[in-house]
């Protein structure tokens with residue numbers, strides 16, 4: 001594993017002192033600089049006024065777009081700041097001018113909120129939805145995608161790293177095919193940005209949705225949408241306001257030409273500053289090193305859990321990230337989560353309601369989800385596994 005500065009990571013993460021946090025796929029522990037930035041801005045708002053504080057911090061807010069662009073290899077004008085990944089994804093999806101008979105291709109790892117939107121669009125506009133089968137590794141089969149594609153496919157929309165396991169889908173192979181066929185490609189990167197290197201040019205996606213609070217380690221209630229410049233013009237947001245558009249004559253408005261046509265005026269400025277700080281913080285690390293560290297920790301955790309009698313690890317995929325899911329015979333996922341909680345160990349659970357296609361296909365019950373970040377360490381993994389081992393079945 002490339003060398004990794006664990007003592008820096010832990011020293012800069014105040015939560016490490018109080019809790020054993022394996023819920024990074026829920027919300028990661030914020031690093032100190034992010035916490036400071038949010039609090040300082042709120043303090044400034046209280047002292048000089050919210051609008052005045054935003055004016056004072058104007059440059060800093062503008063740099064948030066630049067930082068995100070650098071992180072994902074996009075351009076600042078292709079970024080919209082929104083309140084979470086769902087808002088980002090929905091804004092992109094509901095901007096697409098679907099017609100009856102259009103097809104949407106997705107994958108079994110689809111996140112519930114996205115699939116619900118597909119269903120709504122099927123009811124509203126008569127589109128059809130096809131979930132492309134997985135390959136032998138459990139990732140979306142690019143060969144099957146190519147087979148089911150035809151001219152009616154308006155959108156390919158997949159989840160990069162699902163909420164319910166370690167899988168990392170081969171987004172770049174999907175993107176290459178989307179480019180070749182000139183098909184719109186919307187990537188849900190909610191669980192991947194901050195966890196692994198994500199490069200929109202290398203992937204070839206047209207739209208990408210991200211949240212701030214998960215592996216990126218930003219504050220809650222933050223997120224962003226990336227929309228490729230060449231695609232922006234085709235997309236009219238489902239609603240507009242005086243920031244996304246300008247009322248230029250009594251009967252006329254003009255939409256912004258950049259991705260900020262997806263934003264609206266009022267915003268959580270402290271959150272945005274916190275998000276920008278989280279992005280700068282992520283850029284201060286070598287993402288290849290943090291990704292290797294995180295994968296390694298997750299592999300250790302899977303290995304140790306797999307040795308505990310009665311425990312089954314359920315992660316699939318050729319490339320696996322930091323989300324580890326398991327069950328233990330004789331104990332429900334919720335019961336395990338509660339027992340761990342009593343020991344100040346945070347995990348979460350994953351149910352059919354967040355990833356129905358995959359959970360049904362594999363006939364899975366509720367899962368315990370223990371998601372690692374680079375700041376977790378081996379002693380924490382040992383403690384988690386010791387408690388899981390002691391749970392009576």
Ligand SMILES: Cc1ncc(COP(=O)(O)O)c(C=O)c1O
Pocket residue numbers: 025084085086087111113159161162163188190191210211212223
């Ligand atoms: C894969 C995936 N997509 C989208 C979302 C929704 O993100 P948010 O809660 O920021 O809207 C989640 C949240 O867990 C997720 O795991």
